[in-house]
Amino acid sequence: MTIEAAVDRLSTLLGDRLSRSKADLDGHSRSETHFAPVCPDAVAYPETTQEVSALVAICADERCPVIGWGAGTSLEGHALPIRGGVTVDFARMNRVLEVNAEDMDVRVQPGLTRQALNEDLRDTGLFFPVDPGANASLGGMAMTRASGTTAVRYGTMRDNVMALEVVLADGRIIRTGSRARKSASGYDLTALFVGSEGTLGLVTELTLKLHGQPEAISAAVCTFATMEAAVAAVTETIQSGVPMARIEFIDAATAAAVNARSALDLPLAPHLMIEFHGSERGATEDAAQFMEIAESHGAGDMAQATLAEERTRLWRARHEAYWAILGAHPGKTAIVTDVCVPLSALAQAVTETQADIAASPIEGPILGHVGDGNFHAILLIDPENTAERAAAEGLAHRMAERALRLGGTLTGEHGVGMGKLAYMQAEHGAAWQVMGLIKQALDPDDILNPSKVVPQG
Numbered sequence: 001m002t003i004e005a006a007v008d009r010l011s012t013l014l015g016d017r018l019s020r021s022k023a024d025l026d027g028h029s030r031s032e033t034h035f036a037p038v039c040p041d042a043v044a045y046p047e048t049t050q051e052v053s054a055l056v057a058i059c060a061d062e063r064c065p066v067i068g069w070g071a072g073t074s075l076e077g078h079a080l081p082i083r084g085g086v087t088v089d090f091a092r093m094n095r096v097l098e099v100n101a102e103d104m105d106v107r108v109q110p111g112l113t114r115q116a117l118n119e120d121l122r123d124t125g126l127f128f129p130v131d132p133g134a135n136a137s138l139g140g141m142a143m144t145r146a147s148g149t150t151a152v153r154y155g156t157m158r159d160n161v162m163a164l165e166v167v168l169a170d171g172r173i174i175r176t177g178s179r180a181r182k183s184a185s186g187y188d189l190t191a192l193f194v195g196s197e198g199t200l201g202l203v204t205e206l207t208l209k210l211h212g213q214p215e216a217i218s219a220a221v222c223t224f225a226t227m228e229a230a231v232a233a234v235t236e237t238i239q240s241g242v243p244m245a246r247i248e249f250i251d252a253a254t255a256a257a258v259n260a261r262s263a264l265d266l267p268l269a270p271h272l273m274i275e276f277h278g279s280e281r282g283a284t285e286d287a288a289q290f291m292e293i294a295e296s297h298g299a300g301d302m303a304q305a306t307l308a309e310e311r312t313r314l315w316r317a318r319h320e321a322y323w324a325i326l327g328a329h330p331g332k333t334a335i336v337t338d339v340c341v342p343l344s345a346l347a348q349a350v351t352e353t354q355a356d357i358a359a360s361p362i363e364g365p366i367l368g369h370v371g372d373g374n375f376h377a378i379l380l381i382d383p384e385n386t387a388e389r390a391a392a393e394g395l396a397h398r399m400a401e402r403a404l405r406l407g408g409t410l411t412g413e414h415g416v417g418m419g420k421l422a423y424m425q426a427e428h429g430a431a432w433q434v435m436g437l438i439k440q441a442l443d444p445d446d447i448l449n450p451s452k453v454v455p456q457g
Contacts (some may be wrong), residue, residue: 004086006064007042013054017045017092026068028079028087033132033336034383035077035418039284040087047092049165049173049204056202057171059086059447067449068198070140071113073132074419075336078144078197082451086300088202090139096120097205104210105162108137110203115311119154124185126210133319133414139203144415147194149318152371153245153277154211156413161194165205169443179207192438197415200442214277217245218287218310222294222302223269227251227354230272231347233290233297234370238343240293242286246275246315247371251354254321254365255379261324262317267301272370273318275311275364276346318367325365325378332380335392337419338405340374349406350375353399360391373414400426424453 010018018040029037033178043095046052059066061262072079072212081087090111097107100122108117115135118127130141132148140146147156154160176189190333193200197399224230250258250273255266258292272294276286288425291302317324326334341349350366357364357377368375377399379392400410410423424432436455441447 001061001063003041003062003064003086004061007061008057009058010044010055013058014044014046014051016433017047019043019045025318026227028072028081028089031075031080032073033067033075033077034333034381035080037082040081041084043069043087043089045089045092047086048197052088052167052202052204053171053173054084055088056167056169059269060170060445063445063447065447065450066202068139068143068202070137070143071112071135073134074140075143075414075416076411076419078415078417078449078452080418085447090137093204096130099124099126100179101126103179104212105207106210107205107207108138109205110137110142112138113129114138114141121210127211127213128160128208129211132158132159133322138206138208142194142203142206143197145413146373147369147372147413149246149248149315149369151369151413152247153243158191160209161206162192162209162362163207164190164203166193166195166201166203168201168209169445169448173204174201177207195415197417197453199439199453200448202448209403209436214245214283216276216280216283217275217306217308217311218283218312219273219275219305219315220287220291220302221266221271221273221305222291222299223267223271224297224299225269227270227350228347229297229299230270231343231350231370232297233272235343236293236297237290238371242289242293243276244274244286244290244371245277246273247369248273248367249370249375250321250367251365253363254325254367257324257328258321258366261320261327262313264313264317269301272299273314275315280307305308321367322378325380325439329363329380331382333383334379335379335389335396336376336414337379337396337399338368338374338376338412338414339399339408339410340372341403341406341408343371343373345406345408346370346373346375347400349402349408350404353377353395354399356395360395362388362394362395364392369412372412373408418452421452421456424455
């Protein structure tokens with residue numbers, strides 16, 4: 001029972017769709033952030049659920065690790081093959097299987113990206129709203145319980161995945177959930193697999209909720225002198241019942257970076273970026289009401305964007321902020337971390353984090369999804385400088401501790417992977433051991449994405 005034996009058997013199963021080329025191995029060895037590359041022993045490209053089932057059964061027989069791979073955009077080393085093994089790339093399982101327009105749901109394969117799905121849905125009047133920024137695969141988004149800029153209105157992947165088809169660690173194929181909008185039938189296995197990061201099974205099909213494309217969209221951007229003022233404006237807006245579709249925060253350093261990359265002229269100050277969806281009248285009135293509230297909290301440089309090209313330019317700048325920040329600091333890489341706290345604690349969490357970064361020897365722009373208390377720090381380091389890396393790791397550690405102290409969580413949307421494993425006991429206590437028992441029950445030989453999420457050893 002060896003990895004090499006598994007690879008030999010998989011070559012017979014998949015032929016040239018099992019790759020050991022240097023380019024393929026290197027391409028599946030890297031994270032989007034600072035983790036050192038780790039190559040798999042082979043990369044498999046299945047095309048059907050039955051092939052995934054046969055593949056996993058072979059790997060189970062040979063005790064060979066199996067790691068799922070979507071678009072490779074995760075940030076905590078989720079898909080790195082720490083113990084070697086076979087990376088299963090779902091790029092060839094990328095079809096829309098069924099659109100049920102009347103019921104507002106869709107069945108898709110896991111390798112389909114969110115942008116490709118919305119392009120396919122363009123003529124239906126429906127869309128899939130979860131937007132983590134990157135053009136991630138829908139399977140990967142489900143496995144990391146992704147959210148992003150629109151979560152304040154439409155929810156996260158947890159709220160939008162209705163059913164799954166999953167291959168378990170022994171090769172069995174199961175279905176969880178249904179197309180019904182609610183159920184009281186048994187354990188919620190769909191919710192168990194969403195966010196499991198490929199440690200409990202490989203998802204081969206998803207049923208997703210769809211939403212109606214809004215008749216009108218209105219966006220706005222404004223500056224604030226302090227984070228406290230920005231959060232106060234957001235809090236009052238939410239409490240007033242104004243239905244925001246997006247509400248994002250960027251600090252002055254991020255504004256400078258996106259100006260340089262995207263040819264914008266944002267003032268070098270903290271910003272809120274907001275978007276409203278609805279009817280022509282409703283979106284306009286919502287934007288106007290927000291502007292009044294923001295102005296009462298000292299907002300300045302307020303501007304609206306109603307034309308599609310203006311909104312696209314604004315949100316592209318926000319989505320590309322990470323790359324803009326790296327581009328403004330040549331030679332640097334980043335330890336990117338996120339936390340999430342109750343909205344009432346957000347200003348304190350950000351202010352304390354900003355002070356902590358200012359007292360450190362490195363830079364760390366902050367941005368986030370202010371509507372749900374989630375923010376990110378881009379901790380910039382010279383990858384060869386051990387002192388800078390230690391400083392960034394210390395900042396990330398204190399961010400996690402701060403979030404837990406304020407009643408929050410150590411990650412709002414990045415997931416656990418390798419990067420947050422050390423903090424799981426502090427957040428979950430005895431419940432983390434229960435997660436380990438679930439893993440042991442479903443994957444007793446620990447072949448599915450080992451060394452992630454649950455207690456090790």
